[in-house]
Amino acid sequence: MQKIMVGIKRVVDFNVRIRVKADGSGVMLDGLKMSVNPFDEIALEEALRIKERGSNIEVVAVSIGVADTQQQLRTALAMGADRAILVQTDAAIEPLTAAKVFLALAKQENPDLILLGKQAIDDDANQTGQMLAALWERPQATFASKIEFSTGKASVTSEVDAGLKTIEVDLPAVMTVDLRLNEPRYVKLPDIMKAKKKPLDVTSLDALSVGATGWLKTLKTEPPPQRQKGIMVKDAAELVEVLKKKGLI
Amino acid sequence: MHKILIIGEHDGKTLNPATAKCVTCAAGIPEAEITVAVFGADTSTVATQAAALSGVKAVLRVDRAENLHPLAAIFAPQLAALAADYTHVFGPSTSFGKDLMPRTAALLGVAQVSDLMAVEGAYRFRRPIYAGNAIVTVEADPSRKLIATVRVASFQAAPAGGNATVASKSLDVSLPSHTRYIGAKSGSTDRPDLQTAARVISGGRALGSAENFKLLFSLADKLGAAVGASRAAVDAGYAPNEMQVGQTGKIISPEIYIAIGISGAIQHLTGIKDARTIVAINKDGEAPIFEVADVGLVGDLFQIVPELERLIG
Numbered sequence: 001m002q003k004i005m006v007g008i009k010r011v012v013d014f015n016v017r018i019r020v021k022a023d024g025s026g027v028m029l030d031g032l033k034m035s036v037n038p039f040d041e042i043a044l045e046e047a048l049r050i051k052e053r054g055s056n057i058e059v060v061a062v063s064i065g066v067a068d069t070q071q072q073l074r075t076a077l078a079m080g081a082d083r084a085i086l087v088q089t090d091a092a093i094e095p096l097t098a099a100k101v102f103l104a105l106a107k108q109e110n111p112d113l114i115l116l117g118k119q120a121i122d123d124d125a126n127q128t129g130q131m132l133a134a135l136w137e138r139p140q141a142t143f144a145s146k147i148e149f150s151t152g153k154a155s156v157t158s159e160v161d162a163g164l165k166t167i168e169v170d171l172p173a174v175m176t177v178d179l180r181l182n183e184p185r186y187v188k189l190p191d192i193m194k195a196k197k198k199p200l201d202v203t204s205l206d207a208l209s210v211g212a213t214g215w216l217k218t219l220k221t222e223p224p225p226q227r228q229k230g231i232m233v234k235d236a237a238e239l240v241e242v243l244k245k246k247g248l249i
Numbered sequence: 250m251h252k253i254l255i256i257g258e259h260d261g262k263t264l265n266p267a268t269a270k271c272v273t274c275a276a277g278i279p280e281a282e283i284t285v286a287v288f289g290a291d292t293s294t295v296a297t298q299a300a301a302l303s304g305v306k307a308v309l310r311v312d313r314a315e316n317l318h319p320l321a322a323i324f325a326p327q328l329a330a331l332a333a334d335y336t337h338v339f340g341p342s343t344s345f346g347k348d349l350m351p352r353t354a355a356l357l358g359v360a361q362v363s364d365l366m367a368v369e370g371a372y373r374f375r376r377p378i379y380a381g382n383a384i385v386t387v388e389a390d391p392s393r394k395l396i397a398t399v400r401v402a403s404f405q406a407a408p409a410g411g412n413a414t415v416a417s418k419s420l421d422v423s424l425p426s427h428t429r430y431i432g433a434k435s436g437s438t439d440r441p442d443l444q445t446a447a448r449v450i451s452g453g454r455a456l457g458s459a460e461n462f463k464l465l466f467s468l469a470d471k472l473g474a475a476v477g478a479s480r481a482a483v484d485a486g487y488a489p490n491e492m493q494v495g496q497t498g499k500i501i502s503p504e505i506y507i508a509i510g511i512s513g514a515i516q517h518l519t520g521i522k523d524a525r526t527i528v529a530i531n532k533d534g535e536a537p538i539f540e541v542a543d544v545g546l547v548g549d550l551f552q553i554v555p556e557l558e559r560l561i562g
Contacts, residue, residue: 012379017382018379018382018383020382027379094360095351095360096354096355096359096360096361118497119497122378122379123378124363124377124380124496125361125363126347126363127351127354127361129351130321130347130349130350130351130352130355131351131355131361132355133322134351134352134353134355134356137425138427139322139425139427139428140321140322140348140352142321142344142347142348143344143347143348145490155431158344159344159490160345160491161343161344161345161444161491161499162260162433162435162491163436163489163490163491164435164491166432166433167320167429167430168428168429169427169428169429178497179480179484179497180484180490215360215389215390215393216360216362216387216388216389217387217388218385218386219373219387219388220385220386221385221386222383223383223384224377224381224383224522227543229539229542230542230544230545231543231544231545233544233545233546235546235553236553236556236557236560237556239528239544239553239557240557240560240561242544243528243544248504248505249448249472249561
């Protein structure tokens with residue numbers, strides 16, 4: 001293993017509750033705290049742990065987005081990535097386009113492994129890794145909760161609806177990571193200073209010959225229907241009585 | 250007419266109820282003609298089950314030794330080949346469908362719509378974003394094939410009563426050898442399946458230990474309920490990952506959901522907001538779970554749960 005590529009998406013911070021614009025044209029994003037997608041942080045942490053176990057492995061963090069996405073890539077560099085590439089665009093990028101961009105980067109970089117979060121917490125699409133693996137004609141291991149390597153291949157345990165599933169894939173491969181794979185490290189101040197000197201290249205969709213195709217039109221954005229606050233009961237007996245009256249038990 | 254292909258999910262013996270929910274979603278599309286495809290080593294049993302679903306016109310069996318275990322790298326090229334005759338290809342928004350469908354879409358060179366929660370037209374759908382904090386209406390290009398996953402909690406299962414034709418289909422598709430199935434581990438249980446159970450009892454971090462989860466199992470058995478857990482409880486090791494309910498776990502829609510010692514983080518509420526009735530038991534009266542609960546009870550779960558069990562008898 002010589003090179004690992006990690007996808008980093010800039011998203012509204014996990015702890016921020018978003019609101020829908022009154023005119024239904026989208027979600028209010030102005031002034032909200034932006035962070036690295038939490039699943040991507042786990043993907044990067046895993047790449048760093050593989051690097052620390054091995055020798056001479058380069059970790060390249062890549063992202064697609066507005067100029068300010070450099071902030072999230074600097075965070076990735078501070079965590080320990082060796083260098084970063086931003087494919088800068090103001091266009092809204094759908095998963096298939098993101099997969100095509102990562103494919104173009106994969107052809108330039110020839111990584112042995114591409115690690116991505118299983119989904120981004122903004123559009124919750126859960127598509128990019130699988131699409132990239134298809135376009136790259138390589139294996140995919142999704143929702144990884146444990147990854148082990150041997151020569152030229154990896155054994156990956158995934159969190160699936162029925163429990164856990166283990167598959168073996170040849171490298172290079174695409175893996176998408178789940179919550180319980182690891183706990184990402186905290187960034188220390190000296191690392192933030194060091195990260196400022198690490199290389200961060202900026203390129204464009206044009207340079208990679210990928211068009212920002214919009215496949216889906218979003219017609220309307222609405223808040224979800226709200227549940228009403230119900231009644232409070234004083235004890236277990238009253239709870240059972242209420243549920244029996246409703247015909248639920 | 251819209252020709253809709255649904256990939257059936259199964260374990261070789263039983264068709265997963267998620268498939269019947271996809272059928273209901275597909276039936277909402279104007280002039281839908283629905284076909285269910287089942288991939289496996291021997292799909293005779295599950296094909297019969299799929300043919301009995303009301304609304305299904307045809308069932309296609311794709312039997313092949315390589316299809317013994319569902320691997321996206323193996324299934325996707327076959328599903329993409331099969332898709333040629335259809336306008337829409339649907340799969341469930343389960344771990345099986347989430348793995349398979351985007352790979353299939355990319356092989357076909359088209360986008361995917363994830364987590365359909367409502368059908369507004371043949372190419373117009375509603376889906377959740379931001380953990381369900383916003384719902385978008387999206388429209389896809391009718392000149393392209395539409396690939397989608399169906400948010401199974403949003404649809405009732407199609408009833409029995411169908412009488413579809415069953416045919417075997419052999420596909421001349423070469424399959425990769427770069428991905429191999431090793432094994433699976435599941436907490437075998439006699440309780441109802443969490444994703445489709447009418448009654449669900451879930452525990453949170455307040456349970457305090459895996460041992461204490463037995464309190465919930467005992468109550469669940471009295472009620473014939475499935476047992477779930479919050480992310481906090483799974484992270485703490487009190488419950489296995491397949492029990493997790495929420496944005497990154499299972500999204501469920503039972504008749505009754507009883508949340509015990511769960512504070513109600515937004516990511517958890519995402520997984521339960523389609524429940525018909527939510528009951529919350531928590532010692533903290535300010536817990537956010539009470540904002541969405543139909544019936545709330547503030548108190549010590551270690552006293553209340555055994556008492557409930559006794560009262561239900």
